[in-house]
Amino acid sequence: MKKQLLTLGILGMLLSFTDSVSAQDLVKQRITNANGGVSLVVFNDNSNLNESSVKTIFQDILKLRPTEELRLLKSEKDFTGKFTDAKYQLYQNNIKVEGGIYFMHYQNGKLISMNGEIFQDDKTSSTPVLSSNAAFQQAVKSVGAEKYMWEDAAYIAENTYKKPAGELVYMPVSQGADKYSLVLAYKFDIYAAQPLSRDYIFVDATEGRIIAVDPILKHAQKKQDNDENLPISVAPFAETSKNFPTLVLGTADTRYSGTKTIQTTMVTAVKYTLNDTTRGGGVRTYNLKKGTTLSAGVDFEDNDNNWTAAEFDNAAFDDAALDAHLGVENTYDYFFTTFGRNSYDGLGTLLRSYVHYSNAYENAGWTGSEMVYGDGASTFKPLTAFDVTAHELGHGVCSSSAALIYSRESGAMNEGLSDIWAAAAEFKYAPTKQTWLIGEDITKVSPFYLRSMSNPKSGLSPQPDTYHGINWKPATVEEGCAVPNSNSNDNCGVHYNSGVLNHWFYILSVGKAGTNDIGSIYNVTGITIAKAEKIVYRLETTYLTPSSNYKNARDFGIQAAKDLYGVGSPEAIATQDAFYAVGIGPKYLSIPDTTAPTAPTSLVATNTTGVQTKLTWNASTDTNGIDRYIIYKDGTETATVAGNITTTIIAGLSTNTTYNFYIKAVDPYDNFSVASNTVSITTLNTPAYCVASSSSTADERIKRVQFGTIDNPSTSLAGYEDFSYLTTDVTKESTYPITITPEWTTTIYNEAYVVFVDWNNDGDFLDEGETAFTKVGSKDNPAVGSITVPATYTYTGPVRMRVIMRFSTTPTTACGTIPYGQIEDYTLNVKDKILAASNVNNTSTAIYPNPVKDIINILSKVSGEFSYKIFNTAGQIVNNGTSADKKVNVQKLSVGTYIIELTDKTGNKMTNKFIKK
Incomplete structure (x- = not known):
């Protein structure tokens, strides 16, 4: 019977997606994360999708790879009895991906929505180098406690906690700008008895380093400096x-x-x-x-x-x-x-x-x-x-339930939810108390309460009442909080930034009118605590995932309100408007906003290399602001940037290829502007270089690279950064200083460096002299040295420079993945010594500038007229003529690499490669 039911389920699934109808066609609303991942999908009312459709939906919408699988953890009815919510866990290579959670939401057996977050990385290893026991020793060493709870036989006998064996997982490690890499790690629940602490500790299964700590033990207020020194004995x-x-x-x-x-x-x-x-x-x-x-x-x-x-x-x-x-x-x-x-x-x-x-x-x-x-x-x-x-x-x-990671925005929401339950429970069972104050009974000093949900800016611990408003604490690397730490930065503001969620719940419950810290004027009608608490409970228990942020809470919270009270209901409207009141997302409009933003203008492309280009434009305008810009490559969406950004690097292009780009602006209500002007670029004919990256930049990374005219404050968390659009001229046989400044988040480690330069431009870094600079592991800050441009290679023009900073060990190859550190690429423009000389003899001829935008100048002591021929990389003549004033106009040439042949009046010829930019 079970086999029959399964067959019918598959048949139903096939019927749902025949006649070119895919799950994509049945989507009414789709919300994506900044990294492009699908965070929420709402299906059409007539979709008729059910549980048998799930596997195909995962493939069609989430684009799961063959090595990835979402496994059902549980499926249960919610507290209303109207909904069934199925929770899935992501696995890759049969290994759990920490925090990779997806929900499927059903009403009367019909799939109505799905949400969550998955982390995908095709460069992961599935084989640990360290044993679980070796990793456990590293985790214990990092805590450094005198005693642990697994050593207390009496405690173990009365509790389910046991000495942790360690679970092999993939841990998402932030690479900045909403990018993650998956690191194979052992996860341990380390419960220390003396001094008291409890954390999930993640140990890199290859290098044995601690890559993440998620506190399990949570406090009612910011952790006090002496909390970690409390003695605890075993009895x-x-x-x-x-x-x-x-x-x-x-x-x-x-x-x-x-x-x-x-x-x-x-x-x-x-x-x-x-x-x-x-x-x-x-x-x-x-x-x-x-x-x-x-x-x-x-x-x-x-x-x-x-x-x-x-x-x-x-x-x-x-x-x-x-x-x-x-x-x-x-x-x-x-x-x-x-x-x-x-x-x-x-x-x-x-x-x-x-x-x-x-x-x-x-x-x-x-x-x-x-x-x-x-x-x-x-x-x-x-x-x-x-x-x-x-x-x-x-x-x-x-x-x-949500298991929100106790740091940054997810940790702030963890704290905010606890305050919400404190207020709601107190309102129901102790209504004579002050519902919207936290800690009013226990505080000895003025203002005699710890936090206020109605006025978060007051209290012993003033909080923000607006997202990124007054009192907001840095929660990301970009904001200034590199590594969460319970002692130094409150795990990136968990007890402070919780005020945003606290105030949202207060406004949703009782209503409020005013102007927030970012100038938004709001007027929200409250829906009562009795209704607001139900929205919060559904949000927390069936929508939020461990790494959810405030934007996710807003999107999922509105959907939870729609589930419970209906689309367009006063409760759903108030939920959206309360988030708007605290600075998250747009307000609800009774008459939909159908006015499109103005088009972006003056789109230009610069710094084009063989694989990327830089786009810059003038901002659009809209009454309700710009939510995002969508970049189109040859008519197809290729990238999205936030509405406050007007420049981006488009990477992953093919060499010697022409592309056309235009941009559209999108407002918070998904109204699209008309397209900007179109720009056309042709990438350079440069070699394709091997892939290189770092698994983790959490502890150390490159802060700055200085070489020639390159001075790049490279503060990204990405394991590899392509800065090849940044270039500097170098001359053969000349020596140039190089300075690489490291950045550490907490512990200062020994760092080793190597710089590779592809002097002959053959697409690798394997030839003589192409290991241009090395430095053994040290704590030098900055690391300094020099690079000499060899004269042994005949090639002139742009070449790739790769800078690698690696923990402890000097890299021996320019390719592959290093465990810790960072890798960056730049471009050097190699010139012959004679071309750069200031004193040109009677028979020498040079050209400048190079690269050139419009006019090539001929530098020569030979007087009279020059004739010229310009060849493309295929050897075809694309321009020719004569020049009496020692100038050649190349403005009409496409961007790319060319060779110019000059012939003076005596018949002497000179050829040189140049770049048209």
């Missing part, structure tokens, strides 16, 4: 009596919420503990007594189940435990009653809280398995208020 869990445990309701005089009813356990006739087994796998609150050994936690006890202030409002702040217990119970109830979610992971997992963590600890945290709460000191009271407990448990929800 067994304290034994508790197992005599007749009975579940009962107790009365608790909490520290922050007054007298409340809590669920406890009666252990003996005169002993009650904060142990609730009525909610999922349980809610249990432990006393660490200012220690840091989680397994040493003991039960809080009361003899009559009336947990009074007289007993617990003491010097040790024991009443704070009552708030933690109540807060976790209420947060569990919030997720269960609102969304049907059983515990943070939906699996009913036991919720453990550890109160009185350490001495004067001014933070609270989610460790990935449990929650820890400090007693505060000068800034905070005990950190167990309701919004704090809900915030920490919210991290647990995120870790088991």
